Amino acid sequence: MQQDAIKQSHFIYWASGIVSICGIIFEVLFGALGSYILGDGVKQYTLTISLFLTGMGIGASLSERVMKRLIIAFIWIEFMVALIGGFSSFMMFGMTSFAPDGTDALFLYSVTLVVGALTGLELPILIRKANDIGVELNRSTARVLFSDYAGGLIGGLLFVFLLRPHLGMVKSAFFVGVINLSVALAVLYLFRKEIARLKVHIVAGAIIGLLLLTGLFFGEEMAFSFEQKLYKDPIIYNENSAYQKIVLTKEQGDTRLYLDGSLQFSSSDEYRYHETLVHPPMSAAEQAENVLVLGGGDGLAVRELLKYKQPEEITLVDLDPAVTELANTNYHLLQLNKGALKDEKVTVYNEDAFEFLEKDEGFYDVIIIDLPDPNNESLNKLYTREFYSLIRNHLRPGGAAMIQATSPVFATEVYWTIDETIRSTGLKTENFHLDIPSFGNWGFIMASREKVELEDLDISVETKYLTEDLLHAFTVFGKDEDREIINRKGDKVPLKPNTLIDPHLIEKYEQAWDNY
Numbered sequence: 001m002q003q004d005a006i007k008q009s010h011f012i013y014w015a016s017g018i019v020s021i022c023g024i025i026f027e028v029l030f031g032a033l034g035s036y037i038l039g040d041g042v043k044q045y046t047l048t049i050s051l052f053l054t055g056m057g058i059g060a061s062l063s064e065r066v067m068k069r070l071i072i073a074f075i076w077i078e079f080m081v082a083l084i085g086g087f088s089s090f091m092m093f094g095m096t097s098f099a100p101d102g103t104d105a106l107f108l109y110s111v112t113l114v115v116g117a118l119t120g121l122e123l124p125i126l127i128r129k130a131n132d133i134g135v136e137l138n139r140s141t142a143r144v145l146f147s148d149y150a151g152g153l154i155g156g157l158l159f160v161f162l163l164r165p166h167l168g169m170v171k172s173a174f175f176v177g178v179i180n181l182s183v184a185l186a187v188l189y190l191f192r193k194e195i196a197r198l199k200v201h202i203v204a205g206a207i208i209g210l211l212l213l214t215g216l217f218f219g220e221e222m223a224f225s226f227e228q229k230l231y232k233d234p235i236i237y238n239e240n241s242a243y244q245k246i247v248l249t250k251e252q253g254d255t256r257l258y259l260d261g262s263l264q265f266s267s268s269d270e271y272r273y274h275e276t277l278v279h280p281p282m283s284a285a286e287q288a289e290n291v292l293v294l295g296g297g298d299g300l301a302v303r304e305l306l307k308y309k310q311p312e313e314i315t316l317v318d319l320d321p322a323v324t325e326l327a328n329t330n331y332h333l334l335q336l337n338k339g340a341l342k343d344e345k346v347t348v349y350n351e352d353a354f355e356f357l358e359k360d361e362g363f364y365d366v367i368i369i370d371l372p373d374p375n376n377e378s379l380n381k382l383y384t385r386e387f388y389s390l391i392r393n394h395l396r397p398g399g400a401a402m403i404q405a406t407s408p409v410f411a412t413e414v415y416w417t418i419d420e421t422i423r424s425t426g427l428k429t430e431n432f433h434l435d436i437p438s439f440g441n442w443g444f445i446m447a448s449r450e451k452v453e454l455e456d457l458d459i460s461v462e463t464k465y466l467t468e469d470l471l472h473a474f475t476v477f478g479k480d481e482d483r484e485i486i487n488r489k490g491d492k493v494p495l496k497p498n499t500l501i502d503p504h505l506i507e508k509y510e511q512a513w514d515n516y
Contacts, residue, residue, distance in 0.1 A: 015183050016126050017154075019078065022176050022183075023119040024155030025163065026085045027052045029176075030112045032159075033092050033169060035376075036245055036260055037230075038105055043510075048112045055116020062117070063124035071191045074125050075201060078184035079208055081118045084111060086177020086212045089170045090219045093226040161242070168240045170223045174216040181209055230261065237330065241322035248332060255332045256438075257298060259323075262372065266438035267336055270300055273436050275466040276474070277402055278304035280432070280446055281366050283457045286398030288365045291315070294353040294382075296370035297323035299337030305368075306340055307461040314346045315362070321350040354381055357390040364394055367401040373509065374406075374414075374498075380506050383418055385497045389425045391447070401427075401447045408433050408481045409441040411512035416483050417495055417505055422447050424497040430454065432474040433481070441481075 027049060034044030066073045088111050095104040163172040185205050192198055228235055233251035240246075247258040255267040265273065278301055282288050288310040293301050297318030305314055318324050327333045328341050341348055349356060353371065369391070374383040381387060391401055403422065408415040408431075422429055422445060430452040433443040446452055454475065459468055477483075485493040498505035 012126050015187060016123060018183050019081075019119070019122050019180065020152050021155035021158065022081070022085070022180050023115075023122075024152040025159045025172070025176050026081075026088070026115050026119075027112075028156060028159050029089065029164075029169060029173060030108060030115075032164065033089060034105075034108055036169070037092060037096050038108070047109065051109055051112040052116035052119075055113040055118075056120030058113075059117035059120025059122075060124055061120075063121050066121070066125060070125050070128055071187060072195060072201070074122065075184045075188055075205075077118050077121050077125070078180050078187075079204060081115060082177040082180035082184070082212060083208050084118075085115050085180065086174045086215060088115070089173040090215060090223050093170070093223045097226040097229040164240055165242045168220065170220045171216060174212055174219055177212045178209070178216065181205060181212060185209075231258065232256075236332070237326070239322060239326075241320050243320045243322070246320075246322060246326065248326075248330070250332060255336065257333075259372065262375075263438065264298065264372075265300065267332075269437050270336070271464045272434060272466075273404075273439070273442065274300045274304050275463050276432060276434055276444055277301055277368060277370060277404060279459055279461065279463065279466055280444075280457055280471060281368065281400035281402040282308060282310075283459065284400040284446065284448060284452055285365045289313070290362065290364045290396075291366045291368070292362075292364040292394070293317070293368045294356075294371060296368065297327060298333060299324075299327040299340040301368050301370050302340040302343070302346055303337045306338075306343055306345070311345060314343075315349065315364075316341065316346060317349045317351055317353050317356045319350065319352055324348050324350060354387055354390070357387070357394060360394065362394065363396045365396050365399045367391055367395055367399070369401065369403040371404065374505050375509055375513075377503065377506065380498070380503045381500060383421065383498055383505055384503070385421050385424050385499050388422045388427065388447075392425045392427050392449070395427075395447075395449065397449055399448065400452070403445045403447065405443045405445045406509070407439070407441055408443040408477065411509060412481050413485055413493060413495075414505060414508050414512050415443045415481075416485065417498055417508060419445050419483070420495040421497040421499075421505075428452065430475065431477070432471070433477065434470070434474050 030052070031045035031048040034048055038044055091111075092104060092108055095107045099107075159172070163175065167175060188195065188198070188201055188205065195201065224235070224238065231247065231249050233249035233254065233256060235247055236250045237246070237248035244260045245258075247261075249256045249258070253267070257264040282305070288308060289312045291305055291311050291314045293305070293314065293316045295318055296302065296316060297320060302314060302316060305311055316324075324341060327337055328339075340346065371382050372379055374380045395401055403418070405415050405418045419429055419431060427447040427449065428451050430446045431443070432446065433441055436442050454472055457468065457471055459466055459471075483495075485495075496502075496504075
């Protein structure tokens with residue numbers, strides 16, 4: 001081959017790798033968008049990956065019709081990927097804020113299918129162009145596909161470890177769109193001798209580039225105003241960590257923490273939640289020298305624990321270091337948690353709770369489980385018989401554990417399934433629920449190796465809400481929220497433990513909260 005042809009063929013392999021990196025980033029970005037805005041991460045990632053791959057298949061099929069002017073076709077495909085993919089996150093937030101319900105989901109799925117189809121068009125065209133240049137078909141196919149698959153791995157790693165935590169979802173989309181556009185312009189320059197009306201394509205690329213750069217530098221501010229409409233109060237802190245989106249809002253003294261759009265607490269009534277979470281098991285335990293807190297990275301549960309003199313060591317395990325760092329540095333959280341995580345008694349581990357218990361050799365007098373609801377696969381494992389068996393194995397005789405267990409009013413079957421799962425490990429349980437204005441009626445389950453005696457519980461530290469009389473009232477459940485669950489046919493609903501092999505709790509949770 002001539003020198004120019006060799007350069008062109010080599011760049012085609014590079015281009016295939018780069019556009020594959022962009023394609024996989026858009027694919028996982030759409031899944032992340034769906035998970036954050038629409039909820040149910042497993043469902044959204046499944047749908048977006050399926051639609052993206054289906055789109056790629058459609059695009060590959062349509063590529064048969066592109067018989068001539070392969071380079072022009074590739075350039076305009078990249079132009080469209082850059083424009084549609086680049087503005088995808090920005091438009092998604094806009095749709096969520098202003099369009100009717102359901103429009104945002106339709107938009108996301110449509111964009112996923114279209115970008116997938118355009119991505120599916122790219123590779124067959126590049127393979128045929130490499131073949132036209134003079135590379136043998138088997139070699140051109142193998143090299144382009146190698147670049148594609150290797151690029152896919154790089155794209156996934158870049159999104160998880162670089163783009164999402166440092167640029168966020170809006171800037172990431174614009175940034176990747178700029179890369180797609182850069183590939184198109186590089187191809188345009190490299191093959192300029194065989195392209196008619198070159199200036200038209202250059203002008204089109206320049207206009208798209210101007211739009212993308214404007215979005216890259218200013219789009220996040222506009223999207224922030226869109227996102228603000230998703231929250232009741234003004235946003236005062238906004239961060240994309242490696243694990244989730246962290247948002248703090250504040251209005252008239254009410255500070256609220258949201259993780260991936262789900263409310264974690266409101267400062268106006270969080271004391272009701274945390275006093276109930278902490279003080280009953282601290283009272284029930286024969287001793288409370290070693291305490292384990294799973295979740296609770298905001299430090300509010302630890303604040304309640306530090307009211308007692310007994311604890312010699314408090315171990316807190318929270319997956320996201322960004323949350324515990326925020327609890328230690330943010331003025332509003334420090335006002336609430338009183339610097340609890342900085343206390344010399346407290347040791348913080350940023351690990352998965354399940355994995356921590358699997359390798360930990362310690363035993364604890366009190367275990368506080370303050371984890372998010374089981375709304376996805378990764379959280380579901382923290383509500384299984386296997387997980388509660390680990391809790392039992394780390395709980396000293398005479399010790400007590402308290403588990404937040406969602407609402408027995410809004411998700412009755414979910415609450416009692418959690419209770420059944422805990423009981424299946426041999427632990428004995430006592431059930432509590434109370435009204436928390438920002439959440440509604442909320443449930444907790446206390447577990448111990450021995451039967452919990454309510455008469456022995458006493459509140460020995462200062463509280464804003466909790467009293468011993470209230471503890472007894474918390475154990476009373478109405479007919480429509482008790483363990484005897486009756487379906488529409490009038491039959492009793494059997495309860496079975498939630499396990500890793502049979503994670504049926506997720507489906508129950510989705511169905512229960514679908515109308516709230």
